[in-house]
Amino acid sequence: MDGDADVAQVAGLMAEPARAKVLMALADGRALPASLLATEAGVSPQTVSAHLRKLLEGGLVTVEQSGRHRYYGLSGPEVAAAVEALARIAKPQPIRSLRQSTRAAALREARTCYDHLAGRLGVALLEGLVRRDALTRTDGGRGTERRPSDPLAQQLPDGPYALGPNATEVLTELGVDIASQPSRRPLLRFCVDWSEQRHHLSGQLGAAITEALLNRNWLHRRPRQRAVHLSEAGRHGLAQLL
Template sequence: MEGDADIARTAALFADPARVRVLLALADGRALAASVLAAEARLSAQGVSAHLAKLRAAGLVVAEKSGRHRFYRLAGPEPAELMETLARFSPSQPVSSLREGTRAEALRTARTCYDHLAGRLGVAVTSALLARGALAAQDGVPSTRRREGDRISAPLREHPYTLGPAARSVFGELGVDLDAAAAGRRPLLKFCLDWSEQRHHLAGALGAAVATRFTDAGWVRRRGRAHRALRLTPEGARALDTHLGLAGLAA
């Protein structure tokens, strides 16, 4: 027989600031080398190896071998969702420098939540997709605002949206292949309640396809090699204004 889940044991993994920095560096779904993670977490090679061993043992991180090198990534979207939830219930860290303040604001402006867009950018894109008919609300609420019962910073248990009548044309204008996104085993439509904006953003296979398209087109760029904050480029601001009517995002 098994007892209750040992939440304290898992929670202890998040009690070390350096280990949390390792997890945050992986929160956008990429596989990164230990050397990159060491630089992000400000650790020695030996120190980051010790943390990675604990995270792998807990099933939060997996390793991939490529040639002589080993790369690490989160073991699926669930660890990233857990971190987003913890972020909502955690106090803000004291900002002791302009660099730290800029970084915190960057995360709220635009970031990846595992492999899809989050922050103000992710919420704005989702709202525009709803307004343009690419998404349709099934519950009669014509906005991405939080519904009663939505858990903060977590995937929605019941998704209030479906593809709208203009889905194929709107996503086609953006360069997103709906059929390709729907072909995989992953659910096409999922939504999260964004922790910083308290509104819904698009996740699932379609959310990942949108984020990939924005990155491949040069509409968004990463702010650092191991940083999940994104920067909207001038080309991206023009494209989103043209295709989704999102003016003023560059500001």
């Protein structure tokens, strides 16, 4: 029989500064090589290898071999959700340069949380879907406002939204076919955004919309960052659709 969850073991893995930076770098859902993760964490390749080994043993990351390189990624969206939750309650690090300030602002504006959009853009996307009746709020709440009972900065067990009457039409305009989405993952999931403290869309639908925006070149990843940005075409297209 299993006992209580070993929270201390997982917390210990995340508590080391270099490992925390590795997890933050991987929180957008991409798999990255150890060499790049060493740069992100500010440690040597030998040191990051030792940290990655501990994260693998703890079940927080996975690894895939491709040619001569090994690519590391988070073991699942629940790890990204835990990183986001810690980011909400952690004190911000002091900003000592314009580059750090710009990067922090970009993360709050638009970022990926594992495989879906977060930040102001993620919240605005959900608001637009509700406005177009692609999604409908089921609890009588307004827009994307967080319910008083919602836990901060984590995925909700019972998001107060359902597919609306215009779901098929609006999502098709965005390049998403609901009927073709895999059934092994919940279609609708929602999180409380740590920087906005409002709801954003996650789950299979959140991932599919993000992928569609990237494929259209409406959305671009920033090099070596979780932050993303809308192209002019994306800004205009989403304004017209939502």
